[in-house]
Amino acid sequence: MIARKTIGIAGTAKNTGKTTTTLSLLDYYNTKGVKIGLTSIGYDGETIDNVTGLPKPRLFVRKGLLIVTAEKCLQASSAKIKILENLGIDTPLGKLVCAVVEREGLIVMAGPNQSYHLKNVRDLLFSYGAELIIVDGALGRIAPMVETDGFIMATGASYNLDSHQVAIHAHYLAEICNYPQSAKGLLKDPAWVKLLDSQATVVWNSSGEIVAEVNDLLLNPEQLRPFFNHSSDARGLYCPGLITTQCLKKLIEIPFPRGMTYIFSDPIKLIVGNDLKVTHDFMTKVQQEGSVLGYKHRLPLISITVNPFYPRYRYESDNYETAYIDKGQLLQEVTSLANVPVFDIVNDSCTNLANIIFDTGIQ
């Protein structure tokens, strides 16, 4: 038996294999008799891709699966579905409902599409007996993954045709998500842990006193100016909100002493909208200076799945066709650079991925 947990499946682009990964996991857990709750932060199960017009893998589900999806999606599903509860949350496709599959078939999913709602959905699915919740991601969206215990990233040729670039991106993601430690572990003393209750971005000194504070959201490098005046007595920094690439670049210029402790809310705040290379460079620099990095909420990237497929645009006919890059090379390059387990979800058995999910969040 696995402890109750929520796993997200995100993608670096469309057509990277999110749905295939989901299907593979659903199948695996079905044979193991694990009660699964499934929801989506995007729109899944459609026959034809909204952008490319190419056929997509349909979501075939079996009896007993718990789902949270928008009302209008039920009409487009062939599985027999019994509604358990209406959540009263509006989406472009009607209100969200919690339901159970009574007879196997195809479904279309569109669930909560913001973190705030995903939290409620998660709690509800657990209350209906889900042991594991799978959150299918959406095109390029990662923010709601903050409500999961860990996520799988699907990547591949759709993200970039150059498998080396795919591998570098996967490497950055894995490092940004997994390298920083738990803030509680870093700060240890409960009095210091209290610093993380701050609603502002703060810098503290060796006695744990806040010496400077600015806005929680670091959008504009100018916001960091007050920290220059307090750089010498600083020992730690905590930012509860988003920090942009420009601010990270500025942050690195502040002459803080070696051995600093940098704490951010979670990896998502360093990823969304940012140049991952800059984030990664920041982390490397911090490390070189003997400083440490931590997250208030860890969000491990537990695995990467790779997909050589991509939709190739045809100029002659203004449409897309199915195409692939070298599968072996893609798998090999991503595995060698990304410090997490990497799978070719179409060819590999799901057992290893499931074992990794089993271990997630146990530390």
Next chain:
Amino acid sequence: MSRKRVLLVPLDPVHDVGLKMIRRGLDEAGHETILLPPDLPVHEIVQEIVKQRSDTVLVSRTLGYGVAELLANFVDLLDVVGVRSKINLGIGGMAIRPELAAELGFDAGFGPGTTVEEALAFVERREYVEGSQKVVKNKRDLAEGYSYSFRHAGIQAKLNLIVDMILNWAANKTSPGVQRAAIREELWDVQRWRNYESMTDFYNEYKQYCDDLGKNYYEKGILHPKTRRFTKEEINSSEEYVRRTQEVIKTPKLQHNRTKPSVFNQYGTGCPFMDIGHIKVSEAWGADGVVHFDPSWGARTEGFLDGFLTHQEDGTVITPANLNRIKKALEESTLWQVRAHRGLNTPETIVLAGKIGADLTKINIAYGSLGAGTDPARMTVDGIWAIRYAAKYNLPFDVVTNEELCGVPAYKAFAGMLITTALGIRLGGKPILQPLFCKSPEVMVGGQMKDNYVEFNAAKIMALRQIIDAPMWPGAPVGFLTQTEDRVQSSASTAFHASLAAMLGVDAVTIASSDEAYSGGPISVPSKIDTLRAVSEAFRFFGQTPLASTPQMEVWRDSIVSGIDSVLDKIVERGDFVQSLYEGILGNREDGAYPGRNGKDTVTTI
């Protein structure tokens, strides 16, 4: 409703016209709007949203390469900075659909055709009920607001003499058609019939005045050879079709900012089930009214059959059951015309149509006698009674002319139309003038349409307006003889003719489908949609632009008026309307008009 702070974000490099339109609507509704400049970097927009503490953010963006990723990232940023749960986030633009909005993390997606009302409902967090803004169509009384007073005293005086002449001639006359209408009027109760109650009194009396077709039906149950009854299964699926269609149908308005003309088209495939399908399509594409077409043999037959019957050729058989089924399938706003302008069942058609609930009918003694094959004496007696019943059942009737198919010149056809009109007014009816907008034999020979189709058609309306204050309904259908087998040409031509009707401010217009002249069988559904779409587009194009009068129109107007006057002179001089019909004063053999022979010698003296 509390005042909302709405931030309008054109994420597009240039396009923000949709947002500007929505902004006007929101401002008018009392909300506070801030429109950002186009093409700001995403981070700046997010900052602005945080700073403005907006309740609602409406983004416009046309979908294109990489745009979905850009939008997803934008939503992620809002989520990460913690404002996503505090705002109502909508997206609009070309190719935006609700599925895509869901996928990208928005609360709503608005595609092309979104109304300001929809955006307003979203901003005010009301449930948008489609249909709350749906155009609610009401039936128009086409005759409303007309005094029926004559503007041309000379013509009025002559028409009065002719009406006296007709009524005196007919005072002691009757016909089997008049008898059947009286029996239908007295003994046939629509409620009893609908309840399947026995109506033996009626049938026993009625069949005596029918010809063999009717007698065989009522005595032996034999149907017309080209008809059959629907099966139980067909009836069930017809009812199911009507039910399902009525649940979802919307009835758009074609006229843009005008209130008229009401747009009619015709049905009459022979199969009432198929007719109902055609009617529902016409309604769904904006037709305001539909016209029932019966088979040509219906005009030559004494008496109606009954039963839900389908006919294997053009024209849908008039039976109580057929009319009743069609009536039940109509939307409440749809005007329904059952024609009775020709043939041996003319007065009875009106009694039946009136009892079953038609809105309009069609009567013209001159056309029925000279263009539709009914004996002039019979048509006159029956026509008088038809008008009396139309007045009783409050059915306004158009008085159609015959210049198109027969080739009778407009002034002669109009003289006949005005006689029926004057008779109608005298008998308390509400006649509607129906001049044809057509490329008739008269103009093909005379060259009036060598340059354009506008001036001669306009001159017809101007001439009639100079004579009388009465409603007008060009038909039937307009521009029929300008159509070809090319559907685009036919649709365009139909739309231009309908626009001419609109610009002349007439009350209604009957349009053809794009294959009406060349279908070689029943009209097809797509071709009905063709012309309804084309007319809608043309009405939108011209809006309320009026048509300027030209010197040529005035010349033709005057010649039509004086032509009418001279025809009426001749009838007054002849002293006998029915004889005038036989003798060709209202259209002779040279014009292509032949006095009809159906029902000859059936008029009897009481």
